Amino acid sequence: MGGRSVNGKSFTAGWLDAGILLVLWGILLRIQNPGLMADDSGEMVAAAVGLGIPHPPGYPWVVLLGHIMNWLPVGTPAFRMNLLSEGLLLAAVWVSFPLLNSLRGKEPSLASAFRDRIFFVLLLFSIHAFVAQALTAKGVVYALNLFLVCLLMRVGSSDRSGTGTVGATMFLWAIGMANHWQTMVLWSPLVVWNWGRWGKWPGLRILLVGSVLGIVGLSVYLLLPLRAIQDCVPSWGYPVHPSLFYWVLSRKLVSQVEHWVQPFDFYSKSFLEMVRFFARGVFPLLVPMGVVGIGWLFYKRKTWFWKTLLWAGPVLMGVLLIHEDQNTYLVPVYLVSISVALALLAVVGLRCFEDRVKEKRGILFFFLGMGLALLVWDGSVLRAEDKMGYLLASDFGVNVLQDLPRGSVLLAEGDPYVMSVWYQRIAEKRREDVIFEPAVFLVHGWGWKQLADQSPGIAALVRRTSVFQERLQGLADLGAAHPFCYSLGRWKMGGALLEMPGAWRSLGLITTQATATKNKFLSSGENSYRIRVTDPIPMDTASLGILAYYRLAAGSARP
Numbered sequence: 001m002g003g004r005s006v007n008g009k010s011f012t013a014g015w016l017d018a019g020i021l022l023v024l025w026g027i028l029l030r031i032q033n034p035g036l037m038a039d040d041s042g043e044m045v046a047a048a049v050g051l052g053i054p055h056p057p058g059y060p061w062v063v064l065l066g067h068i069m070n071w072l073p074v075g076t077p078a079f080r081m082n083l084l085s086e087g088l089l090l091a092a093v094w095v096s097f098p099l100l101n102s103l104r105g106k107e108p109s110l111a112s113a114f115r116d117r118i119f120f121v122l123l124l125f126s127i128h129a130f131v132a133q134a135l136t137a138k139g140v141v142y143a144l145n146l147f148l149v150c151l152l153m154r155v156g157s158s159d160r161s162g163t164g165t166v167g168a169t170m171f172l173w174a175i176g177m178a179n180h181w182q183t184m185v186l187w188s189p190l191v192v193w194n195w196g197r198w199g200k201w202p203g204l205r206i207l208l209v210g211s212v213l214g215i216v217g218l219s220v221y222l223l224l225p226l227r228a229i230q231d232c233v234p235s236w237g238y239p240v241h242p243s244l245f246y247w248v249l250s251r252k253l254v255s256q257v258e259h260w261v262q263p264f265d266f267y268s269k270s271f272l273e274m275v276r277f278f279a280r281g282v283f284p285l286l287v288p289m290g291v292v293g294i295g296w297l298f299y300k301r302k303t304w305f306w307k308t309l310l311w312a313g314p315v316l317m318g319v320l321l322i323h324e325d326q327n328t329y330l331v332p333v334y335l336v337s338i339s340v341a342l343a344l345l346a347v348v349g350l351r352c353f354e355d356r357v358k359e360k361r362g363i364l365f366f367f368l369g370m371g372l373a374l375l376v377w378d379g380s381v382l383r384a385e386d387k388m389g390y391l392l393a394s395d396f397g398v399n400v401l402q403d404l405p406r407g408s409v410l411l412a413e414g415d416p417y418v419m420s421v422w423y424q425r426i427a428e429k430r431r432e433d434v435i436f437e438p439a440v441f442l443v444h445g446w447g448w449k450q451l452a453d454q455s456p457g458i459a460a461l462v463r464r465t466s467v468f469q470e471r472l473q474g475l476a477d478l479g480a481a482h483p484f485c486y487s488l489g490r491w492k493m494g495g496a497l498l499e500m501p502g503a504w505r506s507l508g509l510i511t512t513q514a515t516a517t518k519n520k521f522l523s524s525g526e527n528s529y530r531i532r533v534t535d536p537i538p539m540d541t542a543s544l545g546i547l548a549y550y551r552l553a554a555g556s557a558r559p
Helices: 011-031 041-050 060-069 077-104 110-124 128-133 139-157 163-196 204-229 242-249 264-280 286-300 302-321 325-356 360-385 392-402 415-427 439-443 445-452 456-464 468-476 494-498 541-554
Strands: 409-412 435-438 484-487 503-507 510-514
Touching: 011 077, 011 110, 011 360, 041 060, 041 077, 041 392, 041 415, 060 077, 060 139, 060 163, 060 204, 077 110, 077 128, 077 139, 077 325, 077 415, 110 325, 110 360, 128 139, 128 325, 128 360, 139 163, 139 302, 139 325, 163 204, 163 302, 204 242, 264 302, 264 325, 286 302, 286 325, 302 325, 325 360, 392 415, 392 541, 409 415, 409 439, 415 435, 415 541, 435 439, 435 445, 439 445, 445 456, 456 468, 468 494
Parallel strands: 409 435, 409 484
Antiparallel strands: 484 510, 503 510
């Protein structure tokens, strides 16, 4: 390895990067989740296995990549998707290595390049949310966009200009728009910057090529109507005609709660969650070093200052100003898309200290101390995020299904129920005799169609009446062949359920109709469940929700 310089084509640098990535891969495999996380992962894996349509905007790239990943004969379907998240985040790290040289502005020695890469990786792994998203199937959404924006930064930092660069920029941006456009649209200024960085705007031919490649990247959205026509499962929105297609793409599902102008309380909660992210979720010196780094770029390399600002700034503002109020706890997940930018700026800040201190011994002690502190911090992050023994969400789905009588009609509310049951039925092929539909789908006509497609008796009921309460009552009147069950503990449809004659009887983690003269709720302590939870019990919001359902099942069925 001698004294050879490092550049984008260096054979030595390639082996150096590969060795670092191999070590990172091994570390992540040691803490990788073998099953399902208690977020939206169950839905994502089920959609990938069955080429279905997850919640808006449909995530067609996640579905396609996850479907291909599930061809691997390794572990559970959820584990394969977890590996995809891991692989995409490692790919983002690999793509970002040359950016360390671009930010420096000069060709480093091999020793300096190695040191920069090590500190860059240590800083990245000091971010709890970054590590956490490598261990969950839902993380594919955020990992893919992070990988794409890192590629956009690479394209924008190349010395080449013309058709190829504009085409690559548009293609990458379009792929991101067909993945998680809520984040990618915030990087539109970065795309425009890539277009105009040569001092003149691209000509008509270049714009035409870029537009064509952009359309190609967006064309994957056609997967949604093509699969909906074939009655795929799951199928959010059933986008078989333009209005429903627009409903899915535009996320009309949450458009009423994502306002451009919010009450002051919304912004204060978002701001406090961001403060908690930077105060507790990252290495304590990462932010100060990043501030020094962005300051150095402003004075020394203004081009990179503006490019980095266009990367991180819009995301910070978007997370602060626009999201669902109930999803404030997801702020750290949304900020994963700027994690690489934060680590890059912190490395620049470290170099500033090196430039200021002339004594080699002082520099050596500083970097040794910083490296040791980062290793200790990263060790705590890896221990805290370790999901090797996490099986709570998978077990929850199994336990829900084992309570169901044969041929049951199950309507469910709440992500822990819906995501876990979808995963077990579609990905793991359990209890395919059960007729299942998320209760929220029945607000729409396409939800009743999906339910009717699962049973001739339900299809006849849906054709017979269009009144919601009559249809609900009809489900309860199907009899012993199709016992009517409902998820325990979430009662957004409680008013409609309580209007039905008869009693709701608690049966483990579900409630089921029983013949009686009036409605009443009964306790249940009869069921025992297999719950394999590591110590300490995971404290993320979704897992706590599942544990609450277990506590409710052991007590009373009353919501």
